[in-house]
Amino acid sequence: NLAWQQAFFWDGRAATLREQVLMPIQDVHEMNETMPQVIAKLSADADCARAFEQAFGSKEITAERIAKALEQFLLTLVSQESRFDRAARKVAELTESEKRGLQLFVTEFDPKRGLRGADCFHCHGGTLFTSQPFANNGLQLAEADVGRMKVTQNAADRGKFKTPSLRNVARTAPYMHDGRFNTLEEVVEHYSSGVRRTATLDANLAKHPEGGVQFTVEEKADLVAFLKTLTDEGFVGGDATTAASMRTDSPRQDSDVRGSGGIGER
Missing domain, CATH: 1.10.760.10 (Cytochrome c-like domain)
Known part of the structure; x- marks a missing residue:
């Protein structure tokens, strides 16, 4: 139900979901990655490159495109059948x-x-x-x-x-x-x-x-x-x-x- 959230993280330091999704990737206590490393790994995967081409029109993988893709996936997760x-x-x-x-x-x-x-x-x-x-x-x-x-x-x-x-x-x-x-x-x-x-x-x-x-x-x-x-x-x-x-x-x-x-x- 993240589409209806107004801020992210306990202290609200991310104003949008698109901003939030990249932070755990680079946090030393979580995934401890850098965006250049992530982009290199994804670019080396042929399936990922094709998926990005289908979604964005080219195989280029950028931090912005990664954020958009993660955001769109997370927005599909809706819980309302309790x-x-x-x-x-x-x-x-x-x-x-x-x-x-x-x-x-x-x-x-x-x-x-x-x-x-x-x-x-x-x-x-x-x-x-x-x-x-x-x-x-x-x-x-x-x-x-x-x-x-x-x-x-x-x-x-x-x-x-x-x-x-x-x-x-x-x-x-x-x-x-x-x-x-x-x-x-x-x-x-x-x-x-x-x-x-x-x-x-x-x-x-x-x-x-x-x-x-x-x-x-x-x-x-x-x-x-x-x-x-x-x-x-x-x-x-x-x-x-x-x-x-x-x-x-x-x-x-x-x-x-x-x-x-x-x-x-x-």
């Missing part, structure tokens, strides 16, 4: 625990109005299950781990990181920008009691005075159960060709997650 999606279309059913987890997910925490929700939708709402803000979610961070501030040089962005999509989240451990949590249960526990107060802590977390929402044991289990309904088994279990063939013209609308008439109606 059990949650099918339940929203009324062709599948959620369990009672999953329904309670959904209700927690889309409900505000506001005791004055008699609401005891988890506040998740503020940052993880909409079709993508991310509202795409950069947010400080109350992790204990090293002094050098400044997040978005590294890009903007704005102290107000210290400790803020991109809010990821929760689609297929049960299959994407470890969690957080530094991989500190290995399970969804640990993640939920952080928001229950482990939030650390700092000057840039997100307002929706800062309103909880005791380190988090203080979920009950049942509420924690229900939230994890709901998060697992966001797994698109056909997407994560199939190959790229299968995933690409499942693409439709547009994703579901935000109202399907929280809004008028949707399954996420509070």
